[in-house]
Amino acid sequence: MILEGRSNVSKRFKKVENGSVTSPKGYSATGIYANLRKKDKLDLAIILSEVPASCAAVYTLNAFQAAPLKITKDSIAKEGKLQAVICNSGNANACTGEQGEKDAIRIRKEVSEKFSLKEHYIAVASTGVIGELMPMDKISAGIEQLSPVPSIEGGDLFSKAILTTDLVAKTTCYEIVVNGKTVTIAGAAKGSGMIHPNMATMLGFVTTDANIESKDLQYALSDITNKTFNRITVDGDTSTNDMVLVMANGMAENESLTTDHPDWEVFYQALQMACEDLAKEIARDGEGATKLVEVQVEGALSDEDAGKIAKSVVGSSLVKTAVFGADANWGRIICAVGYTGVEVNPSLVDVFIGDIQMLKAGQPIPFSEEDATLYLKGKEVVIKVNLHIGEGEGKAWGCDLSYDYVRINGSYRS
Amino acid sequence: MILEGRSNVSKRFKKVENGSVTSPKGYSATGIYANLRKKDKLDLAIILSEVPASCAAVYTLNAFQAAPLKITKDSIAKEGKLQAVICNSGNANACTGEQGEKDAIRIRKEVSEKFSLKEHYIAVASTGVIGELMPMDKISAGIEQLSPVPSIEGGDLFSKAILTTDLVAKTTCYEIVVNGKTVTIAGAAKGSGMIHPNMATMLGFVTTDANIESKDLQYALSDITNKTFNRITVDGDTSTNDMVLVMANGMAENESLTTDHPDWEVFYQALQMACEDLAKEIARDGEGATKLVEVQVEGALSDEDAGKIAKSVVGSSLVKTAVFGADANWGRIICAVGYTGVEVNPSLVDVFIGDIQMLKAGQPIPFSEEDATLYLKGKEVVIKVNLHIGEGEGKAWGCDLSYDYVRINGSYRS
Numbered sequence: 001m002i003l004e005g006r007s008n009v010s011k012r013f014k015k016v017e018n019g020s021v022t023s024p025k026g027y028s029a030t031g032i033y034a035n036l037r038k039k040d041k042l043d044l045a046i047i048l049s050e051v052p053a054s055c056a057a058v059y060t061l062n063a064f065q066a067a068p069l070k071i072t073k074d075s076i077a078k079e080g081k082l083q084a085v086i087c088n089s090g091n092a093n094a095c096t097g098e099q100g101e102k103d104a105i106r107i108r109k110e111v112s113e114k115f116s117l118k119e120h121y122i123a124v125a126s127t128g129v130i131g132e133l134m135p136m137d138k139i140s141a142g143i144e145q146l147s148p149v150p151s152i153e154g155g156d157l158f159s160k161a162i163l164t165t166d167l168v169a170k171t172t173c174y175e176i177v178v179n180g181k182t183v184t185i186a187g188a189a190k191g192s193g194m195i196h197p198n199m200a201t202m203l204g205f206v207t208t209d210a211n212i213e214s215k216d217l218q219y220a221l222s223d224i225t226n227k228t229f230n231r232i233t234v235d236g237d238t239s240t241n242d243m244v245l246v247m248a249n250g251m252a253e254n255e256s257l258t259t260d261h262p263d264w265e266v267f268y269q270a271l272q273m274a275c276e277d278l279a280k281e282i283a284r285d286g287e288g289a290t291k292l293v294e295v296q297v298e299g300a301l302s303d304e305d306a307g308k309i310a311k312s313v314v315g316s317s318l319v320k321t322a323v324f325g326a327d328a329n330w331g332r333i334i335c336a337v338g339y340t341g342v343e344v345n346p347s348l349v350d351v352f353i354g355d356i357q358m359l360k361a362g363q364p365i366p367f368s369e370e371d372a373t374l375y376l377k378g379k380e381v382v383i384k385v386n387l388h389i390g391e392g393e394g395k396a397w398g399c400d401l402s403y404d405y406v407r408i409n410g411s412y413r414s
Numbered sequence: 415m416i417l418e419g420r421s422n423v424s425k426r427f428k429k430v431e432n433g434s435v436t437s438p439k440g441y442s443a444t445g446i447y448a449n450l451r452k453k454d455k456l457d458l459a460i461i462l463s464e465v466p467a468s469c470a471a472v473y474t475l476n477a478f479q480a481a482p483l484k485i486t487k488d489s490i491a492k493e494g495k496l497q498a499v500i501c502n503s504g505n506a507n508a509c510t511g512e513q514g515e516k517d518a519i520r521i522r523k524e525v526s527e528k529f530s531l532k533e534h535y536i537a538v539a540s541t542g543v544i545g546e547l548m549p550m551d552k553i554s555a556g557i558e559q560l561s562p563v564p565s566i567e568g569g570d571l572f573s574k575a576i577l578t579t580d581l582v583a584k585t586t587c588y589e590i591v592v593n594g595k596t597v598t599i600a601g602a603a604k605g606s607g608m609i610h611p612n613m614a615t616m617l618g619f620v621t622t623d624a625n626i627e628s629k630d631l632q633y634a635l636s637d638i639t640n641k642t643f644n645r646i647t648v649d650g651d652t653s654t655n656d657m658v659l660v661m662a663n664g665m666a667e668n669e670s671l672t673t674d675h676p677d678w679e680v681f682y683q684a685l686q687m688a689c690e691d692l693a694k695e696i697a698r699d700g701e702g703a704t705k706l707v708e709v710q711v712e713g714a715l716s717d718e719d720a721g722k723i724a725k726s727v728v729g730s731s732l733v734k735t736a737v738f739g740a741d742a743n744w745g746r747i748i749c750a751v752g753y754t755g756v757e758v759n760p761s762l763v764d765v766f767i768g769d770i771q772m773l774k775a776g777q778p779i780p781f782s783e784e785d786a787t788l789y790l791k792g793k794e795v796v797i798k799v800n801l802h803i804g805e806g807e808g809k810a811w812g813c814d815l816s817y818d819y820v821r822i823n824g825s826y827r828s
Binding site: 060061062063064065094095096097129130131132239240317321324330331334335337338339340341342344346347359362363364401402403405406407 | 474475476477478508509510511543544545546653654731735738744745748749751752753754755756758760761773776777778815816817819820821
């Protein structure tokens with residue numbers, strides 16, 4: 001269920017324009033050029049917290065989890081705290097066997113030595129080519145050069161250095177007030193850009209100065225990930241390297257946030273909005289995407305059912321190509337609703353593209369093709385489905401499927 | 415498990431070149447131009463058996479099952495027998511509510527009257543535009559004109575008339591010997607051609623003169639469908655109209671085939687080969703496809719697991735675009751293996767493209783990029799994955815993802 005009273009709660013958020021992962025108190029960051037793969041591309045980045053931070057993480061479900069994820073899990077397992085995240089682009093360190101794990105451990109060790117941190121306070125993330133060993137000489141030389149700064153610029157460099165073929169950096173920042181203290185939540189992400197010959201990877205990094213225990217943070221992140229990062233699809237492929245990390249260093253000095261704290265809901269909502277912002281930016285910047293598609297499902301038996309249907313519709317290649325072609329092809333939407341296996345009563349379903357209704361109680365109704373085409377030519381397309389059999393609701397985000405997707409992903413590796 | 419002794423069994427098949435649904439004894443067929451949508455496109459077709467035939471059917475799992483499927487189920491529910499199948503292309507009669515069902519019932523009635531058959535001996539199939547009412551005047555006039563013939567040409571007209579934007583007709587035919595009698599099994603299918611603004615539909619029609627009870631035929635068809643028609647993917651979308659029908663009219667006069675008949679296995683294998691032929695032709699003729707992709711998985715814990723992985727790999731947009739681009743991107747294959755949820759030990763997996771090994775026991779091994787590219791430029795690409803944790807094996811078929819897929823599916827409805 002969407003939390004009640006969101007409209008009241010929402011007055012207590014402030015969206016911070018141009019915020020970055022260094023906006024919350026006590027964080028510094030940077031991104032540098034370590035020559036890992038491409039010329040003129042920042043490719044090694046770090047976030048550092050002045051003090052150990054509570055942390056939470058979610059990882060890809062792909063059976064072939066890359067080495068850095070294993071090492072990050074190992075770090076977090078010790079105390080549930082992190083003080084630094086090191087991330088490189090250009091090489092995913094995936095399918096690299098024992099040597100890959102040794103390399104990830106070495107990266108963690110070198111960061112530990114450089115910044116005098118406990119090894120298990122360090123997370124490692126990688127994105128890029130798979131099946132190639134890490135160029136460790138360059139990584140080591142890069143780590144030596146890292147000098148994170150607490151300015152917005154430091155955060156911006158971080159958000160750029162983690163990208164692969166993403167076209168734009170993805171950042172978000174909110175402020176809330178928790179028992180009189182200003183708490184800031186910020187984030188950076190990379191999406192499904194593809195460097196030949198690798199695969200889509202989604203990485204998300206959220207920093208906050210909130211005071212909160214790791215277990216509560218993990219509870220919130222797991223729940224929110226299912227409604228945000230897990231509700232985006234570019235091509236349905238789930239990478240070996242996907243990871244979302246949240247650090248909360250407590251420097252806002254609020255009373256510790258727990259699920260029964262009066263301001264829990266505000267914090268939860270702000271974290272959700274930050275994650276949703278990043279997720280939508282990833283979808284909008286999908287390979288070859290020309291527009292963001294949001295699917296809103298209501299009236300399902302459960303929120304879970306609604307989410308399944310929303311993801312099915314937004315992930316359908318036929319729907320995606322129709323949106324690309326600005327074709328109001330509601331039949332494909334219905335088709336994608338129908339093959340989810342979720343309970344549906346076909347004679348009750350309504351379908352809208354934007355505010356234009358096309359199916360009412362399972363029957364096609366006349367609509368203006370011209371208006372629909374005009375709407376579909378916009379940069380953001382909303383598809384609404386109401387099943388009218390329950391109270392469940394959910395959203396999902398994706399992009400259209402264009403010639404450029406085929407070009408980007410079909411070209412020879414270089 | 416693949417049945418034992420297939421090599422011995424296979425000597426008892428004869429592939430009949432240029433066979434069609436009229437090749438088995440007692441069948442006639444035709445396809446005519448009823449002006450349902452496009453000029454110069456045959457669009458109304460019938461198969462007729464001299465005597466009522468045992469029948470078996472499998473239907474789409476899509477919640478929005480089209481009207482003709484409901485009427486066909488209704489027919490078969492009575493006696494499990496069919497004597498005719500009427501099929502139109504151009505209009506799917508899907509999402510057409512009560513009127514759609516009335517129209518499908520009327521079609522059945524008109525065929526019944528025209529050919530003096532019991533109504534419940536008639537199956538109805540449709541493919542084409544969804545959400546539009548059937549042009550019943552044209553259909554009725556068309557039914558009046560149908561005059562099926564027992565020649566190969568009649569079967570060929572049928573196989574052409576059921577197509578939508580498929581580029582080629584898909585037929586198959588085998589002969590076997592069952593206790594001294596020649597039994598013929600033939601089939602026709604249409605694939606995922608797309609007429610704007612509809613959706614992919616797969617229809618398969620198999621005729622045989624075998625003597626077999628409906629329940630045994632259904633047992634074989636359900637089992638075989640899971641290994642053939644359910645193992646192809648063009649874009650992962652499952653239509654409202656998908657259906658496979660088998661008719662067995664007994665005119666070969668063999669002893670009734672049951673699962674314990676000494677020739678059961680030969681019959682089963684021939685039916686499987688016929689269905690596999692049709693399924694592969696559908697995959698090869700996927701929209702915009704430039705090549706057929708076959709994924710072979712071995713060493714899984716079960717055949718079901720192997721099938722899931724094979725379908726995941728062949729359905730991955732990233733794998734499909736890589737194959738289109740002749741890019742030996744084994745990382746994407748591994749990725750698609752990893753996100754199925756099926757049990758895998760990453761450190762045991764082997765991956766081959768053609769006969770070129772790229773991953774051995776989870777580790778990348780050197781290979782000639784040049785050889786791989788040359789192989790991938792061919793018209794048929796085989797990808798092999800061995801999990802080395804069990805005896806399960808399975809195959810799946812699909813096609814590459816090309817610019818033309820986007821063009822065909824992204825263009826405005828006309």
